[in-house]
Amino acid sequence: MKITDEQIAYCMECGVCTGSCPVARHYEEFSPRSIIKQLLIDREDVVTRDRIIWRCVTCARCSIRCPALIDIPQIVNRCRSEARKAGYYPEPSHHGVFHIIPRLQLRDFLQDRVGWASQWRVRRQGEYFYFVGCAPYFSSMFRYLQIRPLNISRAILTLLNAVGIEPVVSNREVCCGHDALWTGEEETFVKLAQKNVEAIRRSGAEVVIFSCPEGYITFKHHYTEALGKLPFQVIYASEFFMERIDLLKRLLSRDGEELERVTYHDPCRLGRLEGIYDSPRILLDAVPGVERMEMERSRENALCCGTSAWIECSSCSKSIQFDRLEEASDTMALDGSEEGGILITSCPKCYIHLNCARAALPEDRVAKKLQIEDIYVFLARHVTEIQDK
């Protein structure tokens, strides 16, 4: 999808975008259709001189359904750059910690980002590079929710080691720049991209593995756009493990536990923006004793986790999240089961947001019983130790 004025002009004001929009559903003033319309009538200033442009969650539910193939998230993003230039900033959630960290990473700080990985077999140089992403920061920030997103990275190392891979993890890695890119900070984004590419190049890696969908699409598409062809391949973890499914299947086991009922939540970056829907599901199905159910809104129709790029988390976000949790809960309780089940996602941010919402759910709601788990943590939980063999 290329963004051109022409493409906007194709808009037939059908309103499927606004109708599909999870934000508009809860916040009437927000409408993708109006945004497009404003742009069409050359009132870009109305869009960019207002905080409204920051309220989009860029989930692409609109664009994937747009009959005119308008890439609304990209248009929103372009407007955001303009808005920022005009001095209209988003409201950072969590006090802007996640926006200032990348900016600070551009200074000459060298952080210890990999101390936690010492229990696994990792390297400084090698063929595979595991891009850890923000999980270490998330783990610190979200202690109040009693969750440890860094366990996702730990699980990835367990899985990689299990399939015989000793990846590089690096102190020189910085933020992928996804959020900078999506909040109109192009300059920051480009600098981060350069730092990452350089760090990976110096490690000698040929393949970079991502567990975070955002990092993956940012590298795959936006790095290439900004810096040209990358000196390495990028691959998303579920795809990577899919390629080794036979080996993995031999390691996956279940020792006497009860069956687990799961449902998979498609992250927007991995799903709608990248089209990876199947490999996570295949991996889940490979675990013995898993009963996987499908939510009504899944794959292309999946519902957003409520917020994106750590901005404008709001009452809308909460409504969206509650909606999603109820859906997951209802799906897994179709036969009247009271167990709650496991809502599985493959994006650390979805994981955090859904957990946050569940914490805020009233005690008497059935969805409160849901477990929320990252796919790799779930898989690693079922991997038998084979290192001895």
Next chain:
Amino acid sequence: MSSHLIGAVTVIGGGISGIQAALDLANSGFKVYLIESDPSVGGVMAKLDKTFPTNDCSSCMMGPKLVELANHPNIEIFAYSELASVSGEPGRFEVTIRKKARYVDEEKCVGCGICATKCPTKVLDEFNFNLRYRKAIYVPFPQAVPLIYTIDQKHCRMFTKGKCGICQKICHKKAIDYDQKDLFVTVPSGAIILAGGYSPFNPRVMEELGYGRWPNVITAIEYERISSAAGPFEGHILRPSDREEPQSIAWIQCVGSRDLMNGVEYCSSVCCMYATKQAMVTKEHDLSVDTTIFYIDMRAHGKGFDAFIDRAKSEYGVRYVRSRVSRIVPDVSGKRLEVTYVTEDQKFVTEPFDMIVLSIGLCPNPTAIDAANILGLSVTPHGFIETDQFHLTRTSRPGVFVCGAIQEPKDIPDSVQQGSSAAEEAMAFLAPARNTMVPVPTQIPERNVLGEEPRIGVFVCHCGINIAGVVDVKAVAEYAATLPNVVYAVNCMFACSSDQQMEIKRVIEEYKLNRLVVASCTPRTHEPLFRNTLKEAGLNPYLFEQANIREHVAWVHQQEPERATQKAKEVVRMSVARARLLEPLYDSSYEVSQRGLVIGGGLAGLTAAQEISRQGFEVILVEKTDSLGGIAKHIYQTESGFPVAQYTQELIQAVESDPRIRIFLNSEVAEIKGACGRFTAIIRTPWGNESAHVGAIIVATGGTEFKPSEYLYGQHDSVVTQLSLEKIINSEPEKIKEAMHLVMIQCVGSREPRRLYCSRICCTMAIKNALRCKEINPSLNITILYRDIRTFGFRERYYREARIKGIRFVRYELGSKPQVVVDSRGTLSVQLRDPITGMLLSLPTDLLVLTAAIRPQEDQKELAERLRLPLDEHGFFLEAHIKLRPLDFTVPGFFICGLAHGPKFSYESVVQAKGAVARAVSILSRKRMFSDAMVTTVDPFLCRGCGECEKACSFGAIKVIDRRTEGKGIRAEVDPALCTGCGACNVACPTGAASLAHFRDKHILAMIESLTGDFEGETRELDIRGLNVTTT
């Protein structure tokens, strides 16, 4: 009449009690002249290290009060001054104050301290009890208010030798004036409050204790300075003789208290607790130090005190020995001190200690007694101020009131509440003259800076040499000038001096500044000054930002001036970054309902209602039962003979006929809505609900006598409680006449493991009733079985009198309570073992009197939940701060007095009730309440109603409210009147919906980013786990 009253009050004494009185008066529309004989205010509390029972830092606690005092527009402080004479009559006194010559011009001195650093003369420092030196020009302590230097004429070379003059040469402000003379100032005052405080007992007269002879025998107040971080040993507990750490310390109680031999009959009330605190603090410094307290009776009669002692024993291992030490001498090595004492079972023990602390008593302050003589006040034989029997703040002279330790030895909370109480008496006396002597703030039109590009002015302060001695202030100013949006930057000697304020205003005008940054000291003390300067310059006062390059830079980096200068630049850069984003803020205000609500119609409630009315305000009195008077109707007289019940009856009549008081009997407060100054109370009356608008609420719901469940109470007719005995004495005295034996058991229901509190009044009450019984029947055998006798303060004299009259006292331990037995003829006797003789006693008794505990009202918990007020662990109402806010609830606009707060004497309830009124009147006397602009606001879109803010708020100021029925969502809402602007909710809020003006994420992030913005080529390696931060 009113035209003749003067709306100003002179407060003599600047200790905590006087400070409280001054603040309450000033906040209620009265001009205050505060006289302090020392160079600075603060009194004894400023010298203390920590205070019990919370072990908080004393001067830190006091700091905010001192700052408020120093900056209050209605208070004029005359420090280093004394009362010279008083003329006129009550309501129209002329008070002449002698301002002693400081030889320093108060108008010019800015307290920079250069003079003291250069002064060549060292003098023993009396503030630190001569344990270290100060200079001949000095301030007593660094946080002194007022911060003005004083020349010690006795030691200054200019006065002793006629030459030197260094301070005069070096003072940039030309403040030194060797020819200064005492100055006499006369101020008009409607009333006078004497808050003269105490001076410590001089233990030299007790030679057996060796004070003054053995250097390691010190007084408790000296020990406060020794353990204080700001003291002579910088917080290390060392022996004065050899500066070594003592491994064992003993405290000797009752030195100069309860000791007629040395002319002191009374108990000093506070020593048991401060010794316990000091032992605990010692253990906190070093757990291995042995701490022993030698005592007679452990007097832990205040709120939370028994639990505190229990903690000292069980958690800290403080040893308590019930014995008065007989001798202290050095051991053979001469290094340690041998303490000789006798144990309860008659064993002689000689035990060595490294250091001895004498728990010295409280004596009247001689300066205060001088003032009392000038005022013509009656003084007690012990030299304290004589007061009305029941109204303890009223002196023998109308219009002159008293508070604090000069009235009777007392601890900090009692001094604070008495300070409020004396202020209330003065205000009530002068009510018609309220607001006649206080300045009316002038309004200066404010320049609109919205839409202007930031134009920032930066003033970098030398603070004499405090900053400039370390930091290159000129370089900092030059650097500041290069920062974006800075249009003016300069360094100046004292940013806070009054001529500099003129200069700042001129610069604002000339350079059209719209933001001001001052790089100097702490905003805690100086922000109000600079904000005011902005206001006078026609700018919104919130367009100000202060960078602290003194405490945060110069003082902590004295050894590395270059890096300090670099840091100062960075600190200024951060402040400029933030200043750029400052916006004008406006305080909001609302109208006050100038009417009080008193809940509870007992003695405290009646007093509160009457006093609010005397202050000129309407009041609503709500009483749950069908009659007023409460438990006071059953107290026939106090230990001094004051007829409480009769007084209460008269008070009821007065209240009932007061046109400003509306009484609701058989009624309860069902709900309170709104906030401080504009509450709506829903009162449930027999005829339905009524609602009333009130500005302040006093909770005086009282307490009740515990109904015992032991000692055959309720099973045998001759087992009664003290209240019943009091009734018998007054209505059936023949029963006492006929009796031969009477036994009283103390602490029934008090000081038990689950009720670990003392009911405070029981010892005195038992002794009072025992003495009355003896009056009626002199041959009656009375035995009082007790655990510790707690007749604190002047009540000690009744204990002595009881012993003189032949009343017997036998002690028992909690583990071996007396046994009550009934023989076949139904006669009662009590059996216990006397710990001193070891004998098993069997005491026959005609009447067994149980001194039952005071409990909170049974429905207190329900009431607390209804009004959302906090209770302590025993179910009494919990005050906002146990030391300094004993009459306030944490919830603004609510005040507490009487038994609902904790056990106390009837006259103490009266003191508290009046004090609570003083606190309430500081609200009721305002037409409008102003709420600070520094309060949290909630963005309704961003708010997800998660409730994290509500969990974080300590003030109940932010709540998630479901407004779905009104077509809105579930959102957090802030009550600006309750919000203190602490920012806790901002931190908790994940979305940024809750934010505090000028402390928004953007301000903080701008500072963080600007900090890391410029490293001049340095590379730093930062370990996020904080393990190894290195600089390369």
